[in-house]
Amino acid sequence: MASSISMRFTPQALARPNRTTPNSTKPHKPKSQPKTKTKLRTASHGHPPPYLSAVPGGDATTFTRLPPRDDFSLSSFDSPLQSPTEVKLSESNTATRRNHGIERENDGLSVEEEAFDGYLGFDYGKFDSPNEVKLSGSSRATQKTSRSKIKRENDRLSGEEDVLDGDLGFDYGKFEVFEVNSDSEYEDEGGEVENVFGGDRVEGEEVKEKGVPAVMRCFDRAKIFVKAGDGGNGVVAFRREKYVPLGGPSGGDGGRGGNVYVEVDGSMNSLLPFRQNIHFRAGRGQHGQGKKQVGAKGEDVVVKVAPGTVVRESVEGGNGGEVLLELLYPGQKALLLPGGRGGRGNASFKSGTNKVPKIAENGEGGPEMWLELELKLVADVGIIGAPNAGKSTLLSVICAAQPAIANYPFTTLLPNLGVVSFDYDTTMVVADLPGLLEGAHRGFGLGHEFLRHTERCSALVHVVDGSSQQPEYEFDAVRLELELFSPELAEKPYLVAYNKMDLPEASERWISFKERLQARGIEPFCMSAVKREGTHEVICAAYELVQKRDEDNKEKGWTDPVNLNHVADMVQKQRTAPISEFKISHDSSTNSWHVVGSGLQRFVQMTNWRYIDSERRFQHVLEACGVYKSLIKLGVKEGDTVVVGDMEMVWHDSAGNSSTNLRKRSPDSIKWPQWT
Numbered sequence: 119m120a121s122s123i124s125m126r127f128t129p130q131a132l133a134r135p136n137r138t139t140p141n142s143t144k145p146h147k148p149k150s151q152p153k154t155k156t157k158l159r160t161a162s163h164g165h166p167p168p169y170l171s172a173v174p175g176g177d178a179t180t181f182t183r184l185p186p187r188d189d190f191s192l193s194s195f196d197s198p199l200q201s202p203t204e205v206k207l208s209e210s211n212t213a214t215r216r217n218h219g220i221e222r223e224n225d226g227l228s229v230e231e232e233a234f235d236g237y238l239g240f241d242y243g244k245f246d247s248p249n250e251v252k253l254s255g256s257s258r259a260t261q262k263t264s265r266s267k268i269k270r271e272n273d274r275l276s277g278e279e280d281v282l283d284g285d286l287g288f289d290y291g292k293f294e295v296f297e298v299n300s301d302s303e304y305e306d307e308g309g310e311v312e313n314v315f316g317g318d319r320v321e322g323e324e325v326k327e328k329g330v331p332a333v334m335r336c337f338d339r340a341k342i343f344v345k346a347g348d349g350g351n352g353v354v355a356f357r358r359e360k361y362v363p364l365g366g367p368s369g370g371d372g373g374r375g376g377n378v379y380v381e382v383d384g385s386m387n388s389l390l391p392f393r394q395n396i397h398f399r400a401g402r403g404q405h406g407q408g409k410k411q412v413g414a415k416g417e418d419v420v421v422k423v424a425p426g427t428v429v430r431e432s433v434e435g436g437n438g439g440e441v442l443l444e445l446l447y448p449g450q451k452a453l454l455l456p457g458g459r460g461g462r463g464n465a466s467f468k469s470g471t472n473k474v475p476k477i478a479e480n481g482e483g484g485p486e487m488w489l490e491l492e493l494k495l496v497a498d499v500g501i502i503g504a505p506n507a508g509k510s511t512l513l514s515v516i517c518a519a520q521p522a523i524a525n526y527p528f529t530t531l532l533p534n535l536g537v538v539s540f541d542y543d544t545t546m547v548v549a550d551l552p553g554l555l556e557g558a559h560r561g562f563g564l565g566h567e568f569l570r571h572t573e574r575c576s577a578l579v580h581v582v583d584g585s586s587q588q589p590e591y592e593f594d595a596v597r598l599e600l601e602l603f604s605p606e607l608a609e610k611p612y613l614v615a616y617n618k619m620d621l622p623e624a625s626e627r628w629i630s631f632k633e634r635l636q637a638r639g640i641e642p643f644c645m646s647a648v649k650r651e652g653t654h655e656v657i658c659a660a661y662e663l664v665q666k667r668d669e670d671n672k673e674k675g676w677t678d679p680v681n682l683n684h685v686a687d688m689v690q691k692q693r694t695a696p697i698s699e700f701k702i703s704h705d706s707s708t709n710s711w712h713v714v715g716s717g718l719q720r721f722v723q724m725t726n727w728r729y730i731d732s733e734r735r736f737q738h739v740l741e742a743c744g745v746y747k748s749l750i751k752l753g754v755k756e757g758d759t760v761v762v763g764d765m766e767m768v769w770h771d772s773a774g775n776s777s778t779n780l781r782k783r784s785p786d787s788i789k790w791p792q793w794t
């Protein structure tokens with residue numbers, strides 16, 4: 119390819135969520151946000167507890183730590199003086215959470231908040247005073263969802279009032295953060311240890327891990343509910359026509375329920391649309407009608423996802439269950455859940471022995487499940503490194519991508535993709551990831567959230583900031599974070615690119631850095647991304663690693679999973695489970711017997727108890743598949759409760775006519791199966 123393409127997950131995309139549902143075919147209509155004015159409630163009475171009193175001196179490190187993620191709920195938010203605000207993914211306006219008043223007084227520290235909007239970004243560039251926290255934000259007036267005021271007074275500094283243009287997410291663009299010491303804890307004047315960012319942190323307790331704010335989580339993770347359509351019911355009908363006596367049964371079958379598909383939409387680059395729409399239900403089949411008319415099929419539902427989406431079964435309390443699908447390429451379409459079969463009408467039950475059947479089935483229930491979607495970038499090479507190392511600069515000089523570059527950490531908040539073209543045939547996708555901090559695995563910074571995107575990369579380029587105080591320490595810290603995140607990731611082939619060689623401090627340290635790494639068996643590269651020197655060598659070496667990896671994979675016989683419909687196949691297999699496969703368990707305390715088997719369960723669910731013949735058929739099937747025999751063998755007694763599927767029945771020892779052993783309880787006590 120002569121020209122390079124670049125894709126970028128723009129923060130603006132977060133600020134203006136796409137309101138179209140993934141399965142919608144309607145053109146996108148921007149909806150105006152409701153103008154909710156959220157006035158900040160400040161604790162104006164009395165003095166709130168001191169925020170910080172004194173900052174003990176700490177050893178300066180080359181790393182600047184971000185506060186733990188708990189700071190997204192500043193202690194003032196947790197204050198009992200203020201009404202708690204619930205944040206839900208479904209809420210389009212997340213700004214309400216952030217627009218609560220903050221008022222603190224403190225002897226040693228002033229905290230000033232103006233606005234939270236836009237997206238996450240720490241500005242360490244304005245890193246003035248070691249004991250001052252400033253939170254301020256520029257107004258990104260794309261969606262003025264709410265306006266709030268934060269007034270802050272301080273014993274030393276006069277308060278300042280600012281109007282918030284509440285938007286999605288934080289704008290840390292002008293977020294000035296003081297250098298916190300290693301534990302984000304400070305001793306106040308009384309000598310007590312206090313958590314800077316509020317919360318009930320107990321000494322020695324692990325730093326609470328928290329995800330990024332909802333708006334960012336939605337970018338690459340989502341939880342959705344899918345349900346295939348139920349089948350339509352069959353009906354009992356008889357042909358009535360002039361001059362046609364005894365027209366016979368003519369009840370039609372119900373229609374099949376709609377299927378649930380998952381399709382890769384090349385135009386999507388995030389899972390953000392799932393913020394608005396998380397329930398996907400296929401239509402149910404129509405009921406059958408007289409004249410042997412079969413019900414119409416239910417409408418299918420197509421869940422559209424971005425390329426690189428991993429679909430997992432959601433496990434309660436777990437971190438995602440088994441991987442069901444990995445959808446990498448646009449156009450891939452998987453049948454996930456097939457709709458339920460339509461119930462048969464009485465025309466289908468006509469036989470030589472029963473010419474006037476008064477029986478019809480319910481439609482089969484459509485399966486349903488909660489899914490966890492995770493978007494992983496499909497990149498060949500991932501650029502990793504500490505914040506401000508020059509990762510984005512490297513991406514910008516090797517391809518046409520134009521990521522934001524600035525001289526402060528966390529310029530890159532979301533991964534940037536770029537396509538590097540070597541010649542017409544050879545291209546390579548490179549991802550520039552947000553910077554990694556020491557402690558990232560415990561939730562510091564942003565980079566950790568995006569590390570999983572590198573799981574698909576064949577190789578990593580580790581950019582080291584040569585101008586930092588201790589480049590080797592920086593290198594080791596990032597490597598350690600990789601290992602802590604995932605040992606497999608740390609085993610990926612990588613190369614080290616020592617950057618900013620144009621700066622004298624970097625070139626001075628290069629020789630010692632190189633020698634130390636060589637002693638460890640690593641051959642580092644040096645480059646100046648800004649001057650485009652040495653970058654070509656780095657990227658060519660990365661390409662070689664990618665090629666080598668691909669060849670290794672080919673040798674191992676690695677292939678993409680071909681059958682995308684295997685979940686649907688599994689469902690179908692379960693459906694065809696023979697009715698004679700069941701297990702019986704006995705509860706002696708209640709004298710009840712539970713007959714469990716997926717074939718039987720399905721049979722009970724599809725039995726329409728409104729028709730007398732249905733019950734007769736039910737008894738007959740239970741006898742034929744050996745349930746009666748097994749129960750008698752296990753010692754069932756007169757009056758015992760027998761639960762088959764959802765149906766509760768009572769056992770009667772009736773000699774001779776064994777087919778009526780199981781009878782429904784008196785109408786009041788019957789527990790009817792739930793179909794809806």
Ligand SMILES: Nc1nc2c(ncn2[C@@H]2O[C@H](COP(=O)(O)OP(=O)(O)OP(=O)(O)O)[C@@H](O)[C@H]2O)c(=O)[nH]1
Nearest residue numbers: 505506507508509510511525528529530553647648
């Ligand atoms: N002198 C010099 N400066 C560089 C070089 N490469 C990058 N920079 C500067 O370093 C600063 C940070 O560069 P970025 O590319 O934004 O760094 P990054 O690693 O993407 O940073 P984050 O996205 O915040 O993690 C910018 O001011 C760049 O101009 C280089 O080779 N020489």
Ligand SMILES: [Mg+2]
Nearest residue numbers: 509510529530
């Ligand atoms: Mg960057």
